[in-house]
Amino acid sequence: xKVFLCRxxxxxxxxxxxxxxxxxxxxxxxxxxVVQQASAQSDRERVRDLVARADVQQALQAYGVSPQxxxxxxxxxxxxxxxxxxxxLGTLPAGASGTGETILLALLLVVVIYIILQxxxx
Amino acid sequence: MKARWLAGLFFLGxxxxxxxxxxxxxxxxxxxxxxxDMPLRAELSSIPFFPQEDYYCGxxxxxxxxxAAGARVTIEKLIEQVYLPGRKGSLQSEMLAxxxxxxxxxYVLDPDLFQLLREVAxxxxxxxxxxxxxxWFPLWHYSVxxxxxxxxxxxxxxxxxxxxxxxxxxxxxxxxxxxxxxAMVVVPPERVPATASxxxxxxxxxxxxxxxxxxxxxxxxAALVKRWPASLAGLMGVGNTAxxxxxxxxxxxxxxxxxxxxxxxxxxxxxxxxxxxxxxKFDDALMAAQRAVALGGxxxxxxxxxxxxxxxxxxxxxxxx
Numbered sequence: 373x374k375v376f377l378c379r380x381x382x383x384x385x386x387x388x389x390x391x392x393x394x395x396x397x398x399x400x401x402x403x404x405x406v407v408q409q410a411s412a413q414s415d416r417e418r419v420r421d422l423v424a425r426a427d428v429q430q431a432l433q434a435y436g437v438s439p440q441x442x443x444x445x446x447x448x449x450x451x452x453x454x455x456x457x458x459x460x461l462g463t464l465p466a467g468a469s470g471t472g473e474t475i476l477l478a479l480l481l482v483v484v485i486y487i488i489l490q491x492x493x494x
Numbered sequence: 495m496k497a498r499w500l501a502g503l504f505f506l507g508x509x510x511x512x513x514x515x516x517x518x519x520x521x522x523x524x525x526x527x528x529x530x531d532m533p534l535r536a537e538l539s540s541i542p543f544f545p546q547e548d549y550y551c552g553x554x555x556x557x558x559x560x561x562a563a564g565a566r567v568t569i570e571k572l573i574e575q576v577y578l579p580g581r582k583g584s585l586q587s588e589m590l591a592x593x594x595x596x597x598x599x600x601y602v603l604d605p606d607l608f609q610l611l612r613e614v615a616x617x618x619x620x621x622x623x624x625x626x627x628x629x630w631f632p633l634w635h636y637s638v639x640x641x642x643x644x645x646x647x648x649x650x651x652x653x654x655x656x657x658x659x660x661x662x663x664x665x666x667x668x669x670x671x672x673x674x675x676x677a678m679v680v681v682p683p684e685r686v687p688a689t690a691s692x693x694x695x696x697x698x699x700x701x702x703x704x705x706x707x708x709x710x711x712x713x714x715x716a717a718l719v720k721r722w723p724a725s726l727a728g729l730m731g732v733g734n735t736a737x738x739x740x741x742x743x744x745x746x747x748x749x750x751x752x753x754x755x756x757x758x759x760x761x762x763x764x765x766x767x768x769x770x771x772x773x774x775k776f777d778d779a780l781m782a783a784q785r786a787v788a789l790g791g792x793x794x795x796x797x798x799x800x801x802x803x804x805x806x807x808x809x810x811x812x813x814x815x
Contacts, residue, residue, distance in 0.1 A: 435580025466583025
């Protein structure tokens with residue numbers, strides 16, 4: 373896994389370095405650059421984003437998503453979402469259930485805590 | 495019926511644990527006087543219901559919202575796009591991303607109960623993240639708000655196996671505010687959510703564009719401009735997406751509108767220059783590029799490069815004559 377990640381990062385670095393010419397290209401300025409009033413994204417930031425994306429993709433796979441699907445899912449996330457998710461897939465809220473049993477379980481918890489509190493304050 | 499009693503009992507249990515108003519502050523605040531600027535009740539009867547199996551409330555909620563917005567999507571497809579097996583649930587950012595993949599704008603609402611209700615009043619169902627448990631023992635869940643009644647203080651939602659379940663509004667507020675007051679809507683690109691702000695809607699459309707949905711983003715940017723005519727992000731977005739779709743005429747019009755509304759925007763002049771160059775209008779392109787360079791700013795290097803390219807192309811054409 374780690375070897376794969378390191379290799380992935382090296383490929384990405386090579387590609388991004390190769391893609392960067394030493395002079396800036398004439399181009400359309402992206403809409404996001406206008407909204408964020410960004411300085412032209414520095415090379416370091418670009419690499420950081422690529423690494424974060426690779427990290428989240430790896431993590432999705434570790435949590436049971438197939439490699440192809442993980443790629444597609446990460447591609448649809450914004451840079452900010454990727455940054456928020458990186459390293460936190462295990463702890464972020466994951467909406468899951470809503471059946472009656474869950475409500476009952478939660479209710480039971482409340483009752484139990486109430487009873488405990490009664491004892492504590494007696 | 496039984497669920498309502500259970501829910502009411504649960505709410506009473508919560509009340510027993512702590513003060514009253516703090517549990518559902520906004521519901522409590524309107525106890526005597528509902529807000530004047532919104533309908534007393536609303537119910538969306540045509541929001542499709544997808545019964546949820548264990549752990550699939552994310553895909554089920556998204557299926558409701560996406561189909562209501564006009565995308566024909568199955569739960570199975572969404573399970574693949576949003577369900578995280580290792581966590582037995584779906585993450586919030588992935589809910590937004592999945593909506594984008596189906597060409598819809600995914601927008602996170604303001605953390606305000608009445609903004610959620612206003613969206614429903616305007617015809618848009620709301621997906622909310624709820625926490626049935628405690629902060630140290632959370633039980634997360636997504637539900638779809640499809641109606642409310644301020645007089646009876648009820649929230650009506652699709653949740654789990656139950657369509658159109660009415661629960662006390664205070665309980666709905668409490669379950670929702672526990673996990674950061676997070677709620678989202680899914681809208682087709684031609685519609686702007688009723689409670690949207692310009693900046694955050696622009697960000698949502700940019701996210702749609704970056705997900706590769708150029709055509710839908712183009713429509714959404716146009717809707718942005720319709721709602722906020724002077725929006726630089728909107729006009730730039732229309733222009734950029736039109737350019738990507740090889741519609742240079744629309745792109746030029748959009749960038750001209752952008753520089754008219756924002757005469758000190760170097761990016762707008764740069765993109766106008768690039769588009770004029772692509773259309774072979776060298777003289778106009780040169781003027782726009784020179785303006786972009788003169789305005790300076792953080793993207794000066796790009797503006798200079800555009801100017802250089804125009805000069806090169808002009809020289810080539812002159813030599814060819």
